[in-house]
Amino acid sequence: MAVDSLEKTAVSPTTPPAPVVRKVKRRKRGVSGWVVLALLAGVGLLMLFPFWIAVINAFKPAPDYIANGPVSVPTELDFSALVDFWGGVDFNRKLLNSVVISGSVALIAVALSLLSAFAIGIGRIRGRVWILALFMLAFTIPQEALVYPLFVLTRDLGLYDTMTGVVIILAVLQSAFGTYMLSSVLGTFPPEVLEAARLDGASRFQVLRLVVLPLTRPTMAVLMTFFFIWTWNDFFLPLVLLPSADNQTVSVALGALSGQYTSDPTALAAASLAGILPALVFFILFQRTLMRGVNLGAVK
Amino acid sequence: MxxxxxxxxxxxxxxxxxxxxxxxxxxxxxxxxxxxxxxxxxAVPFGMNLWYSLTSFRGVGDPVFIGLENYQRLLGDPLFWASFRHSVAFIVAMAILPTAIGVVVAAVLFNFISPKFGSKVASFLRATYYLPQILPIAVAGVLWKWMYQPQYGIINTTLRDLGLGGLAQNWLGDSDLAIYAVMNVLVWLQIGYTVVVFMAGLSRVDPALYEAAELDGATWWQQFRTITLNQLRPEIAVVLITTSVAALKVFAPIFVLTRGGPGTSTIVPAYFSFSNFFTTTKVGYGAAVASVLALMISVVAVALLRYQTRNSEGFEDGRG
Structure with a gap:
């Protein structure tokens, strides 16, 4: 139910979704049908093409590339470019950093969102409209307008160049969005359920833990997935606040690659592939969640 | 209780x-x-940023209050204006083009391909368009930088193989071309998002509308103009606004692909303030740029908020 209403509010601001019972009536395909299909498939191939050539060239020996160019399929599999890149930037370390940071941010941000949304959506505290407007400000504001003070503050607090600092900052920023999202879901929470819990003598915290939490779990799963992936992809704040190589995330490590990798024609393909792989894993793991919640904002 | x-x-x-x-x-x-x-x-960092924007501050020592001087200087700074001009280009690349393409592609997939070839074919095509969306922008940047590479990059080698070597360019290194090269990457990134949103929107349109139009002998194009565009109006508005906000905030693609260059030909407000903060350490000036950017984004976001409250419920993310 929770996910349903999340989808509804996100997708259709005006009309409730009409029951989609489309009859699969196959009209005559005709020549025009095939032409259009070929055209769209062509566009699809263009979209996928960069992925394809990154994959084939990541395993291509450099002399092969120089002789036959990037389009040809490699005659033999050569892992050296990938191995060089992996070892050269200590990619295992970056993966670990990204997993730790994204995982912590997702957990903390969802917890913060739930607490705030509980007060706003269920508690209907006074001034909630203004509080929500402020939270909305938090995720629309460009991070450039926060970054220098955050740099100064984390430095003074000893949190500069620590994962803790980045986790706290990103968790708060993302929970602003989560609060916004969850508040409206909780705002439509069936009042009779809450009333029943109260009559049974449940405290506020018990209502949160035993009634609200289980019923909103699907929504929170969507939010957590998004927080994880947003954090994984995040670039600006981790770039500024985690300068040392030991703390870098995957995104920043790739984005900040210097000239050393541009002389060798297959090195950047290997680097791209290393960046694509985890993203692809998430896509396969979370595909349904992603497509369901895409309206949450894949604009990043 | x-x-x-x-x-x-x-x-x-x-x-x-x-x-x-x-x-x-x-x-x-x-x-x-x-x-x-x-x-x-x-709240506190934003306040501090506003305070810095009223000072002369080099990152060390104490900020010295200078009133609105930074803002005055901004208005006369060609770089500031150039960065916002480039923002317009990125609104075209991230909001307008993907929306236009996305609406047509979504409609063709939903109303043409799906009934003729089955919904599996349509979903498969949708997934291929969506794939770039899953990449961290930094990774997309590295990938395209490699393809744009003037000597061995795939674009130039292919052109040469086709006997069109004359068209080969230093895509990211030519100050006239770089911005188009970056825009191209962003269109590639964004199309999947708009296609998916618009297809979701189309699934709530009553099929009876199309059936009636069909009976009246309306062509596909007429149906698209009268039914699809009208029914998708809420989604189109929300997508245009949220992607425009993202375009105003664009940073990572610039950082990875061009660092604002060559020269200043692809500089954007976010990168301009970043380089003031951390490269030239003109913190006060950078803070002023960031404040102006925040103001502009707030204006767009308020437009979104008003639109959404008018449509009672429903909200979208406005993050970049």
């Missing part, structure tokens, strides 16, 4: 008031962590 238990014994109107006010006050505790976080991570 004690309050509601005792309240049931008192008179009705008093019960309601007493019950709610006491019940509500206890909920304040739950917003405390979020509020403290907001203060520490958003």
């Amino acid at each position: 004690s309050s509601s238990n005792t309240a049931t014994h008192t008179v009705a109107p008093r019960r309601a008031r007493q019950g709610t006010s006491e019940r509500r006050s206890g909920y304040w505790w739950y917003i405390l962590p979020g509020a403290v976080g907001f203060l520490a991570v958003v």
Whole structure:
């Protein structure tokens, strides 16, 4: 139910979704049908093409590339470019950093969102409209307008160049969005359920833990997935606040690659592939969640 | 809960008031962590940024108050204007083009391909368009930088193989071309998002509308113009606004692909303030740029908010 209403509010601001019972009536395909299909498939191939050539060239020996160019399929599999890149930037370390940071941010941000949304959506505290407007400000504001003070503050607090600092900052920023999202879901929470819990003598915290939490779990799963992936992809704040190589995330490590990798024609393909792989894993793991919640904002 | 238990014994109107006010006050505790976080991570830093923008501050020592001088200087700075001009280009690349392409592609997939070839074919094509969306922008940047590479990059080698070597360019290194090269990457990134949103939107349109139009002998194009565009109006508006906000904030693709160059030919406000902060350490000036950017984005975001409140419920993310 929770996910349903999340989808509804996100997708259709005006009309409730009409029951989609489309009859699969196959009209005559005709020549025009095939032409259009070929055209769209062509566009699809263009979209996928960069992925394809990154994959084939990541395993291509450099002399092969120089002789036959990037389009040809490699005659033999050569892992050296990938191995060089992996070892050269200590990619295992970056993966670990990204997993730790994204995982912590997702957990903390969802917890913060739930607490705030509980007060706003269920508690209907006074001034909630203004509080929500402020939270909305938090995720629309460009991070450039926060970054220098955050740099100064984390430095003074000893949190500069620590994962803790980045986790706290990103968790708060993302929970602003989560609060916004969850508040409206909780705002439509069936009042009779809450009333029943109260009559049974449940405290506020018990209502949160035993009634609200289980019923909103699907929504929170969507939010957590998004927080994880947003954090994984995040670039600006981790770039500024985690300068040392030991703390870098995957995104920043790739984005900040210097000239050393541009002389060798297959090195950047290997680097791209290393960046694509985890993203692809998430896509396969979370595909349904992603497509369901895409309206949450894949604009990043 | 004690309050509601005792309240049931008192008179009705008093019960309601007493019950709610006491019940509500206890909920304040739950917003405390979020509020403290907001203060520490958003409110205070934003205030500090505004203060820096009124000062001359080189990152070390104390900021010296100089009033609105930074803002005055901004208005006369060609770089500032160039960065916002480039923002317009990125609104075209991230908002306008993907929306236009996305709406057509979504409609063709939904109303043409799906009935003729089955919904599996349509979903498969949708997934291929969506794939670039899953990449961290930094990774997309590295990938395209490699393809744009002038000597061995795939674009130039292919052109040469086709005998079109004359068209080969230093795509990211030519100050006239670089911005188009970056725009191209962003269109590639964004199309999947718009296609998916618009297809979701189309799934709530009553199929009877199309059936009626079909009976009246309307062509596909007429149906697209009269039904699809009208029915998708809410999605189109929301997508245009959120992607415009993202375009105004664009940073990572610029950082990875061109670092604002060559020269200043692809500089954007976000990168301009970043380089003032951390490269030239003109912190006060950078803070002023960031404040102006924040103001502009707020204007667009308020437009979004008004649009959404007009449409009662429903909201979208406005993040970049």
